[in-house]
Amino acid sequence: MEPCITALELVKSNLGFYAPLSRDAKRASPESSLSLEITPLEYPGERACEKYALVSCTKALEFDPIADIYATTQMIVEHSIPSKYKASFGDARNGILRSIQRAIHKKSLDDLKVALAAWNENMVELKAKKVFAPCEFSGPAASYHMVSHVLEQAYSRSVAPESNLLNVYEGFSNNVYGEVKHNFVNTIIQEARIKPNHVFVDMGSGIGNVVLQVAAQCLCDTYGIEVSDNPAKLAAKQKKEFISRMSRYYAKPCGRITLKHSDFLEDAEMHEVIKTADVIFVNNYAFNAELNQNILAKFLDLKEGAVVISLRSFLPVDRPTARSSRRSNAIESIFTVKEHYFGRDCVSWMNEGGQYFIHTVDRKQLAKRYK
Structure with missing residues (x-):
């Protein structure tokens, strides 16, 4: 299987278009001074984990890692996680998904790291239970x-x-x-x-x-x-x-x-x-x-x-x-x-x-x- 191109790689290739994740960061930092906060994001696949840089995108049409995290977590819960396990991730009003949404809206780096740590812990538990393992070979088509x-x-x-x-x-x-x-x-x-x-x-x-x-x-x-x-x-x-x-x-x-x-x-x-x-x-x-x-x-x-x-x-x-x-x-x-x-x-x-x-x-x- 070919390795995926990670979100972190995209950010590193265009550091000038990114700034620290903060309400006060209105413009990109010089490439030499931008310190990257990096976090993993667990996916349903066995040993599937993508690295993300927690930074703001400062140029339209460029890759936005924070927006990608938000869309990906929402999509996984809605379309990949079996119904009986969804509750542990919450929804748009409460739980882990709400914490991710709120941290992104506030542009709070610390809150987002805490929310994603909770996400990763839950995903690892589900993967240990082999909830997703059969899907790649015998599961239904993706929506x-x-x-x-x-x-x-x-x-x-x-x-x-x-x-x-x-x-x-x-x-x-x-x-x-x-x-x-x-x-x-x-x-x-x-x-x-x-x-x-x-x-x-x-x-x-x-x-x-x-x-x-x-x-x-x-x-x-x-x-x-x-x-x-x-x-x-x-x-x-x-x-x-x-x-x-x-x-x-x-x-x-x-x-x-x-x-x-x-x-x-x-x-x-x-x-x-x-x-x-x-x-x-x-x-x-x-x-x-x-x-x-x-x-x-x-x-x-x-x-x-x-x-x-x-x-x-x-x-x-x-x-x-x-x-x-x-x-x-x-x-x-x-x-x-x-x-x-x-x-x-x-x-x-x-x-x-x-x-x-x-x-x-x-x-x-x-x-x-x-x-």
């Missing part, structure tokens, strides 16, 4: 909220430090970079009814967010393929961090993940995978007509019932006039397509909502047409 949190942790540690590389692309080309967000991926999972025995493919997978989320939430086999160098490089780093955190830190299972740095139009191995796919996702929002037609040609051998979800439709949306104008011998004729809508803040390139399309392979409609 959407848990997976989203682990993705944010993996992103902040593996992608964010080099996120400027994602802006290196040719404008108005097929390689313009954009991400779909966790809430939209969750919608896709529900709409496509992705199951553990399914094969999921992301054509143009970027930094791998969609593939990782589907693998963790659905426990299915997932494949992503990305042609651009920088996103593919960061995807490989994020995959290592995400899998380590899911399995090693949170003791949660994950489906098999395969990421390739290649052209999905030319890669022979992926062509064979596509033939077996149950669900394919294509973020073709910025693709030109020629590329969309070339992608459509890859779908000729899809199995019956396979689903293709895209941001632009590959064929006219199913209405009587659209169906009557479709050529019976065209690739498009194997699909039915339905138009759906996503809400605000679902994609990185715009705040408002938009459309997406679900294409389903249904060759029976051809047979009916010739009866």
Whole structure:
């Protein structure tokens, strides 16, 4: 198992963006004078413990270790700890969670250290009882909220430090970079009814967010393929961090993940995978007509019932006039397509909502047409 990138490492790599945890600390201290208060944070995984520096973040968009502690402890109690053990951690009104929350709000270093010591003691006791041990291998899939949190942790540690590389692309080309967000991926999972025995493919997978989320939430086999160098490089780093955190830190299972740095139009191995796919996702929002037609040609051998979800439709949306104008011998004729809508803040390139399309392979409609 690859070692995780710790919160302490992130702070040490950018000491100039941090200050002592105190209400009086309004600006970053000189790197040479910043004394780091370091504490461990126990996770559900066996021997899983992450080191944190208890410092304030002084620059927006930089990694905030205190916010990460708060979100992580809340997430573990809500989504990892069995119900009969939750009471020992309290809630937002009392107990350990309340102590952590209050110390963070007061920016009290001493109070936070005491609260985290109590947290660690309780977590060690639960791990000694083997409460979490089976989950990594046989437990249920992590919840959407848990997976989203682990993705944010993996992103902040593996992608964010080099996120400027994602802006290196040719404008108005097929390689313009954009991400779909966790809430939209969750919608896709529900709409496509992705199951553990399914094969999921992301054509143009970027930094791998969609593939990782589907693998963790659905426990299915997932494949992503990305042609651009920088996103593919960061995807490989994020995959290592995400899998380590899911399995090693949170003791949660994950489906098999395969990421390739290649052209999905030319890669022979992926062509064979596509033939077996149950669900394919294509973020073709910025693709030109020629590329969309070339992608459509890859779908000729899809199995019956396979689903293709895209941001632009590959064929006219199913209405009587659209169906009557479709050529019976065209690739498009194997699909039915339905138009759906996503809400605000679902994609990185715009705040408002938009459309997406679900294409389903249904060759029976051809047979009916010739009866």
